[in-house]
Amino acid sequence: MKNFKLTMLVTCVISALSGCSSSNNTVQITPNAPSATTSLSAQQLNTLVEQYFVESLQFNPLGGTFIGYNEYNNQFINPISEQQRNKMRAFTEAYQQRLVAIDSKQLTGQALLSYQILKRDLALSVEGQGFPSYLIxxxxxxxxxxxxxxxxxxxxxxxxxxxxxxxxxxxxxxxxxxxxxxxxxxxxxxxxxxIVLPxxxxxxxxxxxxxxxxxxxxxxxxxxxxxxxxxxxxxxxxxxxxxxxxxxxxxxxxxxxxxxxxxxxxxxxxxxRDSVGYSDLPNGKAWYEYQIKKNTTLSLSADEIHTIGLQEVSRILSEMKAVKNNVGFEGSLADFFTHLRESDEFYYDTPEQLIAAYEAVKLKIDARVPSLFNIAPKADYIVKAVEDFRAESAAGASYQSPSPDGSRPGIFYINTFNLKAQPKFLLETLSIHEAAPGHHFQIALQQEVESLPLFRKFGGYTVFAEGWALYAESLGKELGLFTDPYMWYGRLADEQLRAMRLVLDTGFHAKGWTRQQGIDYMLENSSMALSDVTAEVERYIAWPGQALSYKLGQFKIQELRDYSKKQLGKRFDIKEFHTQILIDGALPMPILEAKIKRWVNSQR
The missing domain is CATH 1.20.58 (Methane Monooxygenase Hydroxylase; Chain G, domain 1)
Incomplete structure (x- = not known):
């Protein structure tokens, strides 16, 4: 679902389930309660963050339209110019000065989270303004x-x-x-x-x-x-x-x-240019390191991430071999990949059949989500084909958030441009990821949380949104899905895609990999169609660092679940853990980790 703090709504950033809108399965969505008395520092912060959000829309009137600020519907974003960059820099630095004047030691609960988030965001924005992204x-x-x-x-x-x-x-x-x-x-x-595109x-x-x-x-x-x-x-x-x-x-x-x-x-x-990586651009190494920090919110080097990716690809290949043996396929894993790519039995004949299949899976999943969640969004979502004008270059699937006023549902987009890139065995895992309990669940809930500051309600972090969606996929068996071995293979295929991203993103932008090298690697380690592989490879080249967020975010959320379960033992409640992950909206991973550990301590 697609990184300014409002882009979650343009891409994702970037948004009810018929089975989850029942009053039996939902609770009032209220963020962690503030203290009984609001300190002067908290009052100052509340005023600051609201002003920050409203004033920031001058730089993104398109985001204003997405969230229902109709006064921006006649405006487009400002033209690219040094004057506009200076204006943005002055805006950011002014809010940094106002924020530092607030005594953070007097803040707790939501106010403390907002302070920590805004402080980090502003500093990252200032750092990012040092790179010439406006040239591409x-x-x-x-x-x-x-x-x-x-x-x-x-x-x-x-x-x-x-x-x-x-x-x-x-x-x-x-x-x-x-x-x-x-x-x-x-x-x-x-x-x-x-400084040009490849x-x-x-x-x-x-x-x-x-x-x-x-x-x-x-x-x-x-x-x-x-x-x-x-x-x-x-x-x-x-x-x-x-x-x-x-x-x-x-x-x-x-x-x-x-x-x-x-x-x-x-x-x-x-x-x-003929080269593809950021490392080939002026100051490209530092630029890519910034992209890693921005997209993952974590302090990991490109070398560390590359190694993690290689290990994950190897592990998942072993599990894929187990599926191959389970279904009785005779031949190598490469032969099995070819079989899955080329056999008509794994693909639909028409776009209409594909969309209908996802609509059926939607009903199936919606009925099972309450077994692991005690909160759910009020907003519904629909399944829709990607528009023709952008289908050739669009991702295989994506999500657009619902309007805050409920007048427009969330949209789970399926790209029907190439039906051979949309195998049947991805139905369950892809629906979980893009819709419920993945992107739709997380982003729609975030918009509906009462009293959440607007810059957080309509903001987001790729590592949180994509990490959550990939973690949601891992819940499939707990939801009673993936009982068919091919559907389980689909889950592995999706996870393998995210593991390969760690290898390719760092390969392109830090290790000098070529576009063809990336294509060959994906074809060798997956059953993806060539057209899909090509689109994915070119996506990683276009969005350095973004593809790292999926696996690294999933790892952190799973790590926090394991930590909470170990610390709380029999008192661990999976529904309550999921509520704690989602209830405060998207958070940078270090801030989320500190918050979950405070929650665990409060439960002892």
Whole structure:
């Protein structure tokens, strides 16, 4: 589910279960209770964090739309410029100065957690501003260009319910065009400084822009809102909006997309780089170390992580061999991988069949979740195919959080672009990860927790969100799933994917691995389709450090479960442990660990 503190909502960051919305299975979602008397320091902190959240939206109006702040619906993000970077730096440093003036020794409970989180976030933001990420502002996996297209499709968070909504998007489009021009300028500077995307990633960007260069306005994605004009609009309003949108698309958006397409094809791609790792960029080693710290919140070196990955890949391969023997397959593990990749019995014939299968698994899992949880989100989620315009480059599955007001459910996206990349044996494990009790459970619950400061309610950490989702997969057998050996293989395949990520991410960005080396390694150690492997490899190249968060987050949560169980013995309650992990929202791993250990001590 996709890293500013609001991005959890754009990707994930980034969001009820029919079986979990029953009053018999839910409790009021209230964070750990504060002390009876609120100290002056706590009052000062509460004021500061609320102001921080509201003021931060000026840098991310798209996030404002996702969380229902409609006053931002006509704005796009600021164009890339030194002035805007200075403004962001001044904002961050001002809040650091205000925070340090608060006496943290007087804080407890939620106030202490908020102080620790904000202090860490601000320091990390200042550190990150020392690296020129603005020179590579978009890639094939992420960027405001895709968020904008989603908004314009009328299938995302941008509302199109009244006349003002339609006017708002026109204004937002003006901002997008200005921003897109600044993106080209920034990427041109990147060429001059040799800070550019690897060639395979740059090439994947091109079709994302060319898709919007149309000759017939009705073929444009951005004409979609006109195709669903509300019935209550007058004939004059409908005619006026149709004319406005037609002019916006053909006179401004298509030329802007054409200009960017030409820049990519004629200038940027020819000068993109052949190497793929951050270690090949200026100050790349320090830049990658920062990415590890940002994404994992842990103090681990690239070498340590690489070694952990190699050990996990080997362990999981052994378990895969056991499944091969269990199902009576004669041949090597490599032969078994080929069998799983190529046999039609493991794949659906149509996208509709695939989506229907996930909808059926949803009902099955929802009915079993209460056995391990005493809290559940009120918000529902739906299963939906990834939109065509981004399917070729999108991940195999992803999650988008529900709207805070409940008007829009969470979305569990399945990529139906290549059905051979969506085997049947992934149904259970992938549904657990992306939906319940994985991403949907954690992110929707976080939004629903009462009295949680907004910067935490709508914030997040990749290592927490992805670590939780992978830990949730490990609960499958406890939920009565994975009884079919192939479904258990699916769980192992998913875990193997996350283990290989530790090897490949560090391999690319710290050890000089090539793109082909990464592809060969994944094909050798998994049954994944080549198309899926290629997309995964290019994802790790585009998002250094992000792929490390899954396994490392899972390890930490499992470690905390083992610690709690050992310390509490018979008093250990798995439902209460899960509540303690989830009830305070996403936390950096060191802060989560300290919190769980305080909880364990309080239970003795």
């Amino acid at each position: 502002p978009i890639n094939q996996m992420s960027g405001a260009h895709n968020t904008f297209a989603g908004f314009g499709s009328a299938q995302s968070a941008q509302p199109f319910n009244n006349y003002q909504d339609y006017e708002n998007f026109i204004s937002r489009a003006d901002g997008f065009i200005t921003w897109l021009d600044s993106v080209e300028q920034a990427m041109q500077q990147g060429i001059q400084q040799r 060639k395979p990633l740059a090439e994947k960007l091109l079709p994302q822009f060319k898709a919007h260069v149309v000759s017939d306005v009705k073929e444009s994605l951005f004409y979609s809102p006109i195709k669903q004009l509300p019935e209550q609009f007058t004939a004059q309003q409908k005619q006026q909006l149709t004319e406005q949108y037609s002019a916006l698309i053909m006179d401004r958006l298509v030329p802007a997309y054409k200009k960017m397409s030409d820049f990519l094809a004629n200038t940027y791609i020819p000068q993109s």
